Structure formats: C-alpha cells, structure tokens
Amino acid sequence: MSAEHDAEQKAGRKLAVAVAMLLFTSHRLPGVRGYELRRRLGKNYLKIIDMLNRRLNPIGLRVKIVFEGRGDKEHGQEDFDKARFFITLNEPLTLSDIVAAGWRIDEVAILSATLALLYPRGGRATYGEVMELLEAKFPKWRVESALEKFIRRGYLYKDEDNILHIGWRTYAEIDQRELAKAITELHQQKSYKRS
Known part of the structure; x- marks a missing residue:
C-alpha cells in the first residue's frame, strides 16, 4: 500500500511540474519544448501529458502539441522532443x-x-x-x-x-x-x- 501511495504522490508531483512548466512562461514564447519536459519529467513525459489532458478535459482545456515540420506524418520521439507543448481551449471560441x-x-x-x-x-x-x-x-x-x-x-x-x-x-x-x-x-x- 505504501509503494502504491508513493507512486501516486510521485505522479501528482510530476503533474504539478508539468502544469507549472506549461502555464508559466520562462521564455519569450509560451509553451514548452518536448525536450524540456523530458528533462524535468523523465522519459515517460508523454504519459504524464496524457494524464494531464484527462484532468484538463472536463474544464475545456487540453495540451496541444505543435510540431516543427507541421506535416501530417507519423511523429517519432525526436519530433516530440522538438515540438512545442501548449495549454489551449478544447473548442473554438464563439464570435x-x-x-x-x-x-x-x-x-x-x-x-x-x-x-x-x-x-x-x-x-x-x-x-x-x-x-x-x-x-x-x-x-x-x-x-x-x-x-x-x-x-x-x-x-x-x-x-x-x-x-x-x-x-x-x-x-x-x-x-x-x-x-x-x-x-x-x-x-x-x-x-x-x-x-
């Protein structure tokens, strides 16, 4: 039970770090590069982003990933590392x-x-x-x-x-x-x- 509780706490801390990195601008441009997330959250940072998306979805937000090439091809780990991650709205705004x-x-x-x-x-x-x-x-x-x-x-x-x-x-x-x-x-x- 203690190991499970520790794993939950660790995941919660990583979610908090991910939110802080995505919301608080530390560069001229908002958002965070994938390699920065990987460095702070570990190699499974995409799973943490997926967990964060599940938490953000009920309040109408999501993490959007913008790739450099911007093509509709399959993306590998290197593409995710170079991509920029943002928190945006789920649905377009009305006029x-x-x-x-x-x-x-x-x-x-x-x-x-x-x-x-x-x-x-x-x-x-x-x-x-x-x-x-x-x-x-x-x-x-x-x-x-x-x-x-x-x-x-x-x-x-x-x-x-x-x-x-x-x-x-x-x-x-x-x-x-x-x-x-x-x-x-x-x-x-x-x-x-x-x-």
Missing part, C-alpha cells in the same frame, strides 16, 4: 467570446483573410500581396496596424525579405480545417444569395 476577449471584428476578419491567403501558398506571401488583398476591404492604416499586432503576438512572422509567414501562435491556436470550412461556407452563402 461573442472573441469580442469579449478584446478582439475587434475587423481584426478577426483581417487575420482570417490573411490566413486564407497564406495557407494555400505554403504559409507565406509577400507583405505587399497581403496589403493589396486587404486594402480592397479595409483602410490602409487599419490593415497595417492589425498586421503589426499579429506579428507582435506571434500569429504572423515577417522575415527580412518582407515575406509574411504563418506564426507559431496560429499553429497553436487556430484550426486550419475549421477556418477553411468557415470560409468555404461563407463563400457558398454569398454564391447562393447572388443566384
């Missing part, structure tokens, strides 16, 4: 939740349109192409302000060649399939109304 969180509707539209342009192009496009697309619907100052905000927050990344890329936070927080589905449905609704 009213997004507004309550401090986002403006036009900012959401600008980010959505930017991502709709970037995803089919392999996650990158020139800053000028993005500006040209967005200036058709929004004032230039609003577009510039929103893009700079998204770059600062990590949703987008601008390299030295003035190319915009999808940022780490987009991969962590935005479901590409859900965004594509929403854009497709919106396009179909507009097509239906025209006919």
